[in-house]
Every structure is written in structure tokens, then in C-alpha cells.
Amino acid sequence: MPELPEVHGLCTYLDTQLNGAVLTSVRINSIAALKTADPPYTALEGRTIRGVRRFGKFICVDADELFFVFHLAKAGWVRYTEHPSTATLRMGKSNIAARLLLHRGIDDTHIGLDLTEAGTKKSLAIYVVRDPLDVHGIATLGPEPLSPDFDVEAFAGIVRSSSQQIKGLLRSQAVIAGIGNTYSDEILHAARISPFAIAKSLDEETVGRLYGAMQEVLVGAVAAAAGKPSSELKDTKRSNFRVHARTGQPCPVCGDTVREVSFADTSLQYCATCQTNGKILADRRTSRFLK
Template sequence: MPELPEVQALAERIAELSAGRTVERVEVLSVQVLKTFDPPVTALHGQAVSSVTRHGKFLDLLAGDGPHLVLHLARAGWIRHRASFPAPKPGAGGGRPGRGPLALRIVLDDGSGFDVTEQGTTKRLAAYVVTDPQLVPGVARLGTDPLGPDFTEQRLAELTAGQRHRLKTFLTDQTVLAGIGNAYSDEVLHEARLSPYVLASTLTPEQLTALHTAIRETLGAAVARAHETTADALKAEKRAGMAVHGRAGERCPRCGDTVRSVNFADSSLQYCPTCQTGGRVLADRRLSRLLK
């Protein structure tokens, strides 16, 4: 799933590639991708691309001084730049709706543009055309941006106070911190040497400092790496930069212990026992059920 660093990099790439350009048309090629109807998608047509920004894991393309095209790439979505598109057949109106990965197409006035795709059979990618990004429910609920100026150590202390969630859940709750997902939460916790199962409200001042530093440095470093990477290589670069996420069975780069995994119904977390849990191996929920 694209998280804050990748979405930030995509926003920068799209802004660079669409600078000075006008939206010729937006083609909706998946019936379930567009979640709004007013303004219509045609409100974007003929409008200059004013800016491309990020809200958490949402992309926001502002056209002219009015409509916003807000995209959430979900778990399997991605955006690819196209230097040109095949000429539409007479009466076809561009791309053809279907069941393939292509969900939405943005065509600019110079013939270039962007394909928005989603792999797999579970379709969660969402597009919204709105007059204000705060009208998108997911954007309106977003919490503090962990790379924003408001995310101080004091702010983190306020957010964790009274929290009954484990740190893994706390970090990935978009209403608390906007933009951290499954992968970078694993990396942050490894960097901070904290167990994913520790209750957020029980952190000591020293642990809060370590967590705040790990969040800023882990995400900041990932954004810097993504900035130097082409869009097509972002996914591979993301994995290459991971210390524990997606590396179960491999050696921890810090201490050499074996990276372990806890598996859930539709996700998993990875951690190092020596670095994070005092050597204790956390129970694998899926394996525990099979042994019952």
C-alpha cells in the first residue's frame, strides 16, 4: 500500500509533469472508483492544473481555482505517467470501461497524462471530485501529519495520553496520525526499539522521545529516498529500504536476530525480538488457531 513517503513522491512527480498543463479530460474506467457526482467529473475539463498536494495518504489535484480531484490509492492502487495515449476510436471517447486494472485516466492538453490503476479483485481505490478536500470523509477525519510542524514531542504525548490501543494500532490509525500504514509502522517501532503490543498510554518520557524521533527520521529518510527515485521504481525502493517489514525469516540488520512475523486475517506485522520485545517471541495468531 502506498504510504506517506510514496504518496508525497507521487504528488511531487505529478506536479512536475503537469506544470503549465490543462486537464483535457478525465476518463472514469471503473464503475466503482468515482464516489461523488456533484460537481461532475467534467468540471475538471479545460481547467489548468494549479497544484498537486497530499493529505495523509490522499492525493489532491486542484484544477483551476475550483474543483479538486482527490484520490485514495488504497492497498493496490498506483499512478503511472504516460507520454501519450492511443488515439480514441471514433465515438469511443477514450479508454474503455472494463474489469482490468485501469480505473481512471487523466489526459492533459499536450497528450500526456496519468493512468490510475488497481491490481487484484478487491477494488478499494477511490476518486472524488469536490469543491473542498475536507468534503471527502477520509480527509476530514485525518489526524496530525507526522511530518508537519505541529507534530512535536508534546503533541505526541497528548495523542498517546489515555490511549488504550497498542502502539501498532495507534500508529496506523489515520484519525490520530495521517499517512503511516502497516509497513512504516513496523519500521518506526523497530527504529524506536518498541514492541508493537505496548499500550500507547504507558510510554515513558524516554520512550516517547524515542518514538517521536523514530517517526520523524524514518518517514523523513523514506521521503528523501523516494524523492530521488523514479515513480516506476518507488515500490521496489520502498521494500529495499525496509529493515524488518516484509523480511520475516531474515536477519535483523541491527542485532542479527531473526525477524519474526505475527499474521492476522488480512495483514501481518514484522519485528525483531531482541531489539523490540526483550527476546520474547510474540504469538502468531494464525498459527495459534491452526494448533487448537
């Protein structure tokens, strides 16, 4: 799933490419992906793009005060081209959920933007709204972790008040915006904390270390994504993993084997030496988790 760094990179890239372009055609190929009906998506046509910005993991395209908002979910992505196909999309017959066609007058370039989603479980969501806050997922977001006013004291207040396991807390969009399964693994490894530690049990020094790791990991990933076109962002993300999606490989810090705990529809990766004092977490949902 694209998370804060990749979504930030996508928004920055799309803002550069689309700003000032006119939306000439909006085609929705997956009715299930479209979550709003008023205003109709066709109202976007003929409008000029004024900017692209991020809210958590949501991408918001400003089209003259109507907003095309989308969430890429677990398997969605954006395919950008300056040689777009004008072929008719067959409803439900491809992995393309939506296609936007634009014309950038400053250099007379025709642009195509496809929202794609792999796999059979479809979760990609598209909204056309008059205000980004009309999207419930945006209205209920927690603070941005890289915001200047989200300091260690603000973070500590969140942690101290929660009985959640710290992995789940970091992933909760209503608590902190933009972090998902991938970067919570990476942050907890960098902070040397068990994914199943209870948030409010962490002492002041550990919370400070976790905050520092969050900043370091996210800032580094945002910097790595900067300036990359959408076609390169996935590979850039994978190339910087230390534990996530590296089950069975050596930990780059201590050399121990990276281990995994699997759940019904997801998994996490961790290093026992770095994070759990050498204790191996049982790989089943009913484990007695390490605190």
C-alpha cells in the same frame, strides 16, 4: 499500500509534471471507484492544473478550483506517460480505474495519467469536489507527523491518552496522518518497542525515543523518494525496509530472524531481540499479546 513518503514523492513528481497542463479528457473505468456525483467528473475537462498536494495518503489535484482527489488504497498506483494511449477503455475489463489525458502547452507535451489497481478486491477511491475538506477521509485526518508544530509534546499527549496498542495507534489516520502498516513496523523497530505495547503504558523516555524514530524513519523515506518518477517509487520503498516484508531474513541491527504475526487481511513484522526482549509473539489473532 502507498504511505506518506511515497504519496509525498508522487505528489511532488506530479506537481512538477502537471502544473500548467490542461485536462483534455477524464475517463472513469471503474464506477465503483468514483465516490462523488456532484460536480460531475466531466466538469474537470478543459481546466488547468494549478498544483498537486498531499493530505495524509490522499492525493489532491487542483484543477482551477475543482479538485480531483484519489486514495490509492492497498493495491493502487499511478502510471505516468508522455505517450498516452487514446484507445477506448472497456468498462471493468482492465486494472485501470481512471485515465486522465492532459496537454502541457509550455513544451507541447501530451500526458497520460492512469490510476491502476491490482487484485480482485477493489478499494481505490476517486472524488471530484469543490473543496478537499468535502472528502470525509481528509476532513477527519489527524496531524501530519512531519509538520513543524507536531513536536514531541504534541505526540506525547496523543500517546498518553490512548489505551490502544501502539501499532494500531500509529496506523490510525484520525490520530496521525499518513502512516500505515509498513512504516509503523519500521518505526517501532527503530524505536525498539513491541507492536503490542499499550500506548499509555510507555514512559517518557520511550515516548521520546518513539517520536525520534518516527521522525528519522519518515524523513529518511521522504528523502529517498524525492525526485523519483512514479515508476521507481515502489522499488525505492522496498529497498529501505529493515523488518517490514522481511520475514525469515536477518535483522540488520542484531542478526536475529525477523518474525511475523498474521491477521485476516494483513500482517506485521518485528525483531524479537530488538523489540520484545527476545519473546516471540504468538502468530494468531487470539494471542495473549506482549504488553
